[in-house]
Amino acid sequence: MVLRANNPSRQGSSRDVTIGRLRAVYAKPPGDGPFAGVIVVHDALGLGQDMRGMVDQFTRAGYAAVAPDLYSDGARPLCVARTLVDTVRSSGGQTADRIGAVRSWLADQPEVDEHRLGVIGYCMGGGFALAAAVRLDFSVAAVNYGVVPAETSQLAGVCPVVASYGDRDRMFAPNAARLQTHLQRLGVSHDIKVYPNVGHGFLSPTPPPRWTAPASPLLHVGYDEPAARDAWQRIFSFFHERLAREANKGS
Numbered sequence: 358m359v360l361r362a363n364n365p366s367r368q369g370s371s372r373d374v375t376i377g378r379l380r381a382v383y384a385k386p387p388g389d390g391p392f393a394g395v396i397v398v399h400d401a402l403g404l405g406q407d408m409r410g411m412v413d414q415f416t417r418a419g420y421a422a423v424a425p426d427l428y429s430d431g432a433r434p435l436c437v438a439r440t441l442v443d444t445v446r447s448s449g450g451q452t453a454d455r456i457g458a459v460r461s462w463l464a465d466q467p468e469v470d471e472h473r474l475g476v477i478g479y480c481m482g483g484g485f486a487l488a489a490a491v492r493l494d495f496s497v498a499a500v501n502y503g504v505v506p507a508e509t510s511q512l513a514g515v516c517p518v519v520a521s522y523g524d525r526d527r528m529f530a531p532n533a534a535r536l537q538t539h540l541q542r543l544g545v546s547h548d549i550k551v552y553p554n555v556g557h558g559f560l561s562p563t564p565p566p567r568w569t570a571p572a573s574p575l576l577h578v579g580y581d582e583p584a585a586r587d588a589w590q591r592i593f594s595f596f597h598e599r600l601a602r603e604a605n606k607g608s
């Protein structure tokens with residue numbers, strides 16, 4: 358079994374799908390696969406254009422990718438409130454269960470190799486991606502400026518992790534050192550980087566909504582192209598290497 362190579366010149370097709378009661382966007386590269394699969398977990402702003410762009414990034418790199426809308430399982434205000442409550446639970450609560458259902462759906466797609474699955478999240482979604490990487494069977498996880506549990510034991514069983522933070526992000530950047538400590542203690546392969554002079558949300562090209570302005574002194578939200586380019590290179594390198602190992606196991 359061969360891991361599909363990065364081929365950014367080819368664009369796969371994307372479509373809206375329904376997974377249980379969740380709406381989602383799914384995309385795959387051209388061809389029949391088998392492709393490694395990735396779940397993209399959105400930030401607190403929801404499944405907007407930025408997150409759809411993250412799906413496209415993975416598709417161009419040769420992955421089948423699905424991004425669920427965690428706010429679509431019922432009335433949106435209630436979904437938002439319920440999901441935000443789950444952010445303070447190290448287990449990910451019911452939101453991690455929903456990600457588990459998305460994982461099962463992705464693994465069942467005929468063009469996807471069920472043994473080569475990863476998960477990536479941003480901000481709120483980064484914390485959920487980490488929780489899902491503990492509770493569910495993933496080969497690799499990416500955490501971008503996400504919250505990390507306080508206790509090392511809460512990450513026991515986690516898969517290899519690549520993580521990125523900006524040092525101007527006073528609210529989330531301290532999680533990088535915590536994650537580094539936990540993974541070192543657990544003996545889990547990892548690549549964690551804190552980017553200097555970079556704030557929160559540096560992977561998202563779309564300017565943040567105006568209502569986020571009060572948090573600006575803490576977060577310094579803003580896209581940073583050099584940091585984003587480097588982070589994507591690290592993410593893909595980390596994912597390719599770990600998922601290639603899973604491919605070789607089955608060959």
